[in-house]
Amino acid sequence: MVGLTQVMENEAFMAFASYATIILSKMMFMSTATAFCRLTRKVFANPEDCAGFGKGENAKKYLRTDDRVERVRRAHLNDLENIVPFLGIGLLYSLSGPDLSTAILHFRIFVGARIYHTIAYLTPLPQPNRALAFFVGYGVTLSMAYRLLTGRLYL
Amino acid sequence: MVGLTQVMENEAFMAFASYATIILSKMMFMSTATAFCRLTRKVFANPEDCAGFGKGENAKKYLRTDDRVERVRRAHLNDLENIVPFLGIGLLYSLSGPDLSTAILHFRIFVGARIYHTIAYLTPLPQPNRALAFFVGYGVTLSMAYRLLTGRLYL
């Protein structure tokens, strides 16, 4: 287990691990938010989910879509679309020997931007709050990708 | 290549690699399931996909949504939403030097819960089968995140 102890001694990787765990936990919270929203508003996508609220035709009226639920789902999907590149590129970036304070700055801005994005999406705050949060997070990931692609490429 | 041989000698990481490959292969199966479902039921989302089934107006009738196809797609998206955090948090967890049997227990329960979730979603089994499968997998990922966040955080 020598190699791994050394990996975990790399500070940029440790920082990446911490911020990645935080932002993934935040993303998981969106699943609970969707479930909560579906239950309190009685809006379901599957017949078996609303079986407890009534029988037959009475239950079918809960099979509908709802603005609020769709909003949470869009926020969740947007998270997924942005956190997956961050995880992949951030992992490789943190292993590529970046300057520690630069790396931490990248991770902090990304996590902050995504949390603000969720707040702006769910409140909802007027635009361009959400758009700005999106582009800040997007820019951070691109900046890490740029650093990787202009570094030692191996194609 | 010394460093990597050492990484691959880490048993918790090896176990993570095995279970992650299994659950990702299962998730990839959902793509085939959607394609199969679309072809057997002739339900398509793109005009070019049903060009082989007829010309002009005749083909357009296949551009529709279908309960069964939407169910497979929801199961796929739910997989994606849950397996992405598992991959990220599980990778970092397996590198953080966990107790081997505890780590394997986490991975086994997660993989079992997600396979059961797919079965419960596609059959479909009555609730709370699917909800329980979801929350078991969710709990496993949270438990690994908790272990990471209460361990050596580097913010």
Added chain:
Amino acid sequence: MVGLTQVMENEAFMAFASYATIILSKMMFMSTATAFCRLTRKVFANPEDCAGFGKGENAKKYLRTDDRVERVRRAHLNDLENIVPFLGIGLLYSLSGPDLSTAILHFRIFVGARIYHTIAYLTPLPQPNRALAFFVGYGVTLSMAYRLLTGRLYL
């Protein structure tokens, strides 16, 4: 930081890092494509997004769905569904000590197939262009998973 220097000296891992960064950057481009498509066609999902185009009832007419926007979103989701397994399985595969030229061949074919898939989806090219691109990328990931699962499994 000894362990990491060694990780970054592993050529298969370096190659994976390069190709993963390229394909993730391509996937991020889909977000911009969706945003561009929404703005030029004035098709929005959230009331706050079209507040700038008019007030009250006048703005609501932009809350609609559009074939073109939905096409970009489907291409994006398909990317996500296929690139996530590639990232997970490819990372573990590149760490499992594969033959270097075989590994690079896998990564190159996958990246090429996914780029062709996006072109085929957005143009759109007639089938089976998109289906072939999909199955080539799918096959590459399965081939890496097969290699992992028939190698040293640790369950």
